[in-house]
Amino acid sequence: MSDAARQLEAFLQSVPYVRFLGMRAELAGDEMTAILPFSDHLVGNVMLPALHGGVIGAFLEMTALAQLSVAQSTPLVHKTIDVTIEYLRPGRAQTTYARADLRKVGRRIANVHVEAWQEARSKPIASLQGHFLLGSEG
Amino acid sequence: MSDPMFDAAAMMATTVPQAAALGFQLVSAGAARGSLSVPWREDLVGNPATQVIASGVVTSLLDHCCGLAITSARGERMPTATLDLRIDYMRPAAPRAGVTAEAHCYKMTRTIAFVRAQAWDEDPNDPIATAQAAFILHGAPGPGESA
Numbered sequence: 001m002s003d004a005a006r007q008l009e010a011f012l013q014s015v016p017y018v019r020f021l022g023m024r025a026e027l028a029g030d031e032m033t034a035i036l037p038f039s040d041h042l043v044g045n046v047m048l049p050a051l052h053g054g055v056i057g058a059f060l061e062m063t064a065l066a067q068l069s070v071a072q073s074t075p076l077v078h079k080t081i082d083v084t085i086e087y088l089r090p091g092r093a094q095t096t097y098a099r100a101d102l103r104k105v106g107r108r109i110a111n112v113h114v115e116a117w118q119e120a121r122s123k124p125i126a127s128l129q130g131h132f133l134l135g136s137e138g
Numbered sequence: 139m140s141d142p143m144f145d146a147a148a149m150m151a152t153t154v155p156q157a158a159a160l161g162f163q164l165v166s167a168g169a170a171r172g173s174l175s176v177p178w179r180e181d182l183v184g185n186p187a188t189q190v191i192a193s194g195v196v197t198s199l200l201d202h203c204c205g206l207a208i209t210s211a212r213g214e215r216m217p218t219a220t221l222d223l224r225i226d227y228m229r230p231a232a233p234r235a236g237v238t239a240e241a242h243c244y245k246m247t248r249t250i251a252f253v254r255a256q257a258w259d260e261d262p263n264d265p266i267a268t269a270q271a272a273f274i275l276h277g278a279p280g281p282g283e284s285a
Contacts, residue, residue: 016183017192020159041159044202045217052156053220054198061194077185080193084224 004030004070011069018062021055025066032070034063036096043093051091056116060085060098060128064112067100068132078110083130091125094118108134146215147172147206157202160195164206165238170246172206174199175238189233193267196257197225199239200269204253207241208273211251217276218251225269235259237266249275 005027012018012025021042024035036042036059044052061083068078098116105111114128115121147167151157151174160182165173176182176191176199184192201223209215231237240262241255255269256262 014186015192016181016186017194020181020192021194041155043155044157046155047217050219052154052198052201053223054194054201055156057197057201057223057225058192058194061197077187079230080227082224082226083197084222085220086222087220090219 002027008032008066008070011066015062017058021059021062023059023062025063027070030070032063032067032099034059034066034098034100036098038093038095048090049093051093051096053085053087056087056091056096056126057083057085057128059096060114060116060126061130063098063114063116064100064128064130064132067102067112068105068110068134071102071105072134078135079133081109081131081133083128086127087125088127089123089125091116092118096125097121105134110134143167143210143213147209150206150209150215151202154202156198160198162199162202165240167206167210170207170211170243171240172203172210173238173240174203174206175236177236178234185230188230190230191235191237193227196227196231196237196239196267197223199237200225200241200255200257200267201271203239203241203255204243204269204271204273207243207253207255208246208251208275211243211246218273219276221250221272221274223269223271225267227267229266231259231266238262241269246275251275
């Protein structure tokens with residue numbers, strides 16, 4: 001197992017809320033794909049049915065934090081400063097995937113863009129733009 | 139209290155699967171506002187070192203509260219979809235603390251609702267997060283349709 005994979009596994013295993021969501025992740029080199037299998041407790045609209053908007057937002061945010069944990073070789077938890085979530089399509093009752101793009105990782109702040117999709121990556125269901133305060137060593 | 143709007147709000151707080159899974163509780167609803175709380179729980183922790191509730195839980199709470207404020211503004215439950223949601227995190231919640239949120243639907247057109255919300259752990263005047271969101275109203279008549 002590579003350092004990055006170990007770092008990612010440590011992050012996913014250590015956060016109880018990640019287990020509550022049922023979120024997993026796969027690593028290809030330094031590129032991570034986050035996976036959120038469908039589960040009844042994630043539903044926000046039983047008529048459609050559709051995933052809760054908050055769940056989609058939370059999944060995107062956890063994807064950003066997981067990708068940061070891979071990129072930054074530190075076990076420290078980074079803090080979310082702000083997120084803007086755009087909802088593009090309903091989240092159907094199926095598996096959702098997400099990938100994070102670290103647009104800029106500075107000394108203290110990271111600017112991250114995340115996109116989530118279901119059947120096709122070319123048809124994203126939501127995206128997130130966020131700023132994160134990087135955990136410091138001190 | 140048992141007016142139909144309050145009952146609809148209570149239903150919304152407890153029967154939506156994600157809301158029930160997180161343990162949302164209705165605090166108040168009325169006058170285009172809605173308030174919900176979520177008690178702290180071990181499986182909702184986002185930072186095991188501090189035992190602080192995950193920001194993702196706060197995201198769901200704020201989003202759900204916004205929907206409640208729209209229900210409250212309409213006087214009935216109405217299906218909505220979130221268009222966008224911006225959240226600013228001022229500070230982490232206190233360790234092992236639950237979170238309360240209140241949303242205000244300050245403007246509603248025939249098709250869109252604009253909502254502001256904030257979340258706090260102990261003092262409403264010392265928020266942990268604020269949110270701004272826009273929603274599309276699915277029950278609203280489309281352009282050219284009569285109400």
